[in-house]
Amino acid sequence: MAKRIDVKDLNVFYGSFKAIEDVSMTVEPRSVTAFIGPSGCGKSTLLRTLNRMHEVIPGGRVEGSVRLDDADIYGSDVDPVAVRRTVGMVFQRPNPFPTMSIGDNVAAGLRLNGMKDKKILAEKIEASLRSANLWNEVKDRLSKPGAGLSGGQQQRLCIARAIAVAPQVLLMDEPCSALDPISTLAIEDLIGELKSTYTIVIVTHNMQQAARVSDRTGFFNLAATGKPGRLIEMDDTQKMFSNPTERTTEDYISGRFG
């Protein structure tokens, strides 16, 4: 059920500020694609255009096309809300709903979209928590608030919540940057497991992480602050980290800037 993403000639704006220029790329289904690059080069912005979260921001605007398999998600008859059910997202800071229990957090997407059947909900909660490698840790306290979990557990809860609505694509914006090394490892393992089911795009600041988890890597950079970010190079992760084509990629990966 994973889908291919085709981005073509994408320009992304915040009001009159152009944050991203001329990005074209293909993301293969059932793979992990990492976005790397210095802060402010537009990795998060690009990620948010892939599920139409960008337009939630006042002034947010997109030119170009993003296709999921063959459907343009920016087509005039496409409902952004439906796109977000197909393309799930996990954020930098774990953000479970504070008013909901652990179980309700996982079920939130289904329940808020009208699912009422208790039995199906319970099954989905268990299945999603199992997929997120969290079931054994929380099965005895599903009715406790999600805020009582550790940061790493909260982030896995958010992943469970995102996959409970059965998306085709999973976007992750620096999902480990607020976590300790052990929790980070748990999430990285989880990403490795999830890629057999989903198309995964992950933004990361951590080059080792990109090397560990991703199949392909895209490197972004901007000419100067205030200039739009561009995709400099995108290739198999191995090639990117051993023998990149572009000079700036090599400089960035070897830690010479950024």
Add this chain to the structure above:
Amino acid sequence: MTVADLTSGSSLSSARQWRPELGLGHRSRAREARNLLARVVMWTAFLIALIPLAWILWTVITRGIGLVLEPVWWNNSQRGITSRMVGGGAAHAIQGTLLMALVTAVMAVPVGVMTAIYLVEYGRGRLAKTVSFMVDILTGIPSIVAALFIYAVWVTTFGLQRVGFAVCLALVMLMIPVIVRSTEEMLKLVPNELREASYALGVPKWKTIAKVVLPTAFSGIVTGILLGLARIMGETAPLLILGPYTANLATNLFGGFMATLPTMINTNRVESLQPAIDRTWASAFTLILVILLLNLAGRLVARTSKVRN
């Protein structure tokens, strides 16, 4: 922070205190003295601020508690009791105050909360600015002006009687801005990340507001409503202008007079005989109690609802 920062003293108040060879540095007498001084000043200010509060409470309680402790105070009205007679109760005034507060809240809370939702979640551009400005103006309206405005509309223009409902209308004008502003604050406190998390699950905006934002802000909104209620329950100008006192029980907001605690205080205040003076203090104490109890009840409601989701 680097070692250079530390040794250069940029993050310490003076280099003298940084004595690496001693490991943790000296206790500083000067700093302890400053600390003590700040503490003394703070406590003094706190106690001074507390004096009027304690004084008011002491006066009202000691003078009012006698009558308030009698069951008759809570069960009877002042029907047939003159100012030279002992007896009767405040049931009519308590009932009137609660009834008017309830009707006011029923009108003001939905309008106030919806306005706040509009301003925080939807409002952009001119209309939102205008609405916000209107709320600012409403906030600044003295209660007597609100009362006179309703008087002008209700009595002068429409030729209607001075009744409880007219009081409620004036109180609505005073309560709406309080609720809008407090609800706005509470909605702004809800992290944007929660809204985004909900959108990212494919939940539409209105449902996100109803099921994620409002529940998260619920206890804060309830607290704001209670503060608004507390404010209008002690409000007197609209009552004096629009809601004449009566010694009898009354439940009709659209006809006849209706007693309230503030008008009961005011009616007894102008008498010079001891039974009336006692009733003044007792009804003041009762008003404080009623507002306090409502606050407590609301906090309890807010707490239980938060846990239940």
